[in-house]
Amino acid sequence: MRIIREFFQIIAGNRNISILYFLLLPVFWIGSMSLVLRETQQLYLEYSRSDLLLLSFNEGGFSGIVFVFLILCFIMYLFRFDFLPVVLIRQKSKRSIWISQIGKATLSSFSISIYSTGVLWLYAILFSSIDNNWNSYNSIFTDELKFSLEVPMSIWKVVLAFFVSMFFYVLSMSIFYLLIRWLFHKEIIGCIAVLVYILYCSYGSHFLNYINNCTVTYESFVEPTRLLWPLLAPLLWIGVLLGAGALLANRAEFYSAGKK
């Protein structure tokens, strides 16, 4: 337990963590992309750039954990000042702290998503020469849905869907982390809670799994309602988290403020 805590502290206390994050992320995406490639090659299917974008986010538990871990370090780095007593007493109110934290979380989720989308799109261009092949009989799309499209899907739709789902994914994770921090005032509990939350979201089918944004799938693109719901649900979920946080923050107490 102590080792874990120290490990997290070292990482969160490191000012270069964001650089580390931006360096590690491409490596991680390459890993998950090659997994996708190997799988499709085994099935003798053709893949397009759209497939690479869609699959590397949705597939692979191991890569998911690596990704979550990176994001977690980033989140901890982002909020490392916020609960120091010297910072707290200089704020207007507890609720205004919460609001400014949400602002920070939104901004950083946005930049993480932009960066991830950019990197992944670059890889997609390198690994494949076709934007979209969902009209081909030999595509992963046809293999999954047992029918093919008349005309190929615009890759920009896929990029946008990827970006938005990524954004909600990171944002809901950050807000969840913050909520736990406000509840327990312990970094380590926040980290463990987020890991459990993400694992719980990624496996099995239940309501969290549904509203967690991994729900952008091939079906989403053929049925507009299926695309709408994955976008709307995380918004509602984030709204619930936000409301809970605003209530919680106002009632929060810092017994151990000043303790090491």
Next chain:
Amino acid sequence: MYIELKDVEKTIRGVTVLQGINVRFEAGRVYGLKGKNGCGKTMLMRLICGLIRPTHGTVDINGEILGKEISFPRSIGALIENPAFIDGYTGFKNLQILASIQGKIGDEEIRDALRKVGLDPDDKRKYRKYSLGMKQRLGIACAFMEHPEIVVLDEPINALDDKGVELVHDILHDLKEKGTLVIIACHDQEEMEQLADEIYLMGEGKITGHELVEGKGRSVSSEEGA
């Protein structure tokens, strides 16, 4: 400027840590809190800082009730137990970040505060590499750098050398001249009598006595405590 605590009680998970606290602190005076380990000095300070809320009673800061009209006192500087700063930054950078929250002071005032506690503003060492006494000096500088109306110092001198203690005397003298309300906790009776104008004795979460330390003449009043 005043702080008034009325019938304050604080219970944490069934344990009463503060009970029946009725005190009024006035601007321009230095108040000392004294008592055994675990008697609730630090808790009382957290309460005044707005970091915890009373279970019963009110904390009135200049007419505004803490936890109702305001979350934290509008103008306060505090060092509570161990100073906590960002490990990876220098002392100056730490104070710069904190000062930027309210934007009341600039770099020059921060340098000034650091010099007053005997730290070099241009020291390139990270906070992580500070000695215990240096950390405490930084904590004190952080508490008064923005010229707040209330300064709360929890055991500010226990890691300081003689020179450091002297500096704290000077700082408290300056603060008093400026009309700052200062609350300080300290275990050393002699130091306390030199630093404070009034001393409150605490025991088991209650205020059990009150001493006036007024130059030569001193009047002592002590109530019966549990």
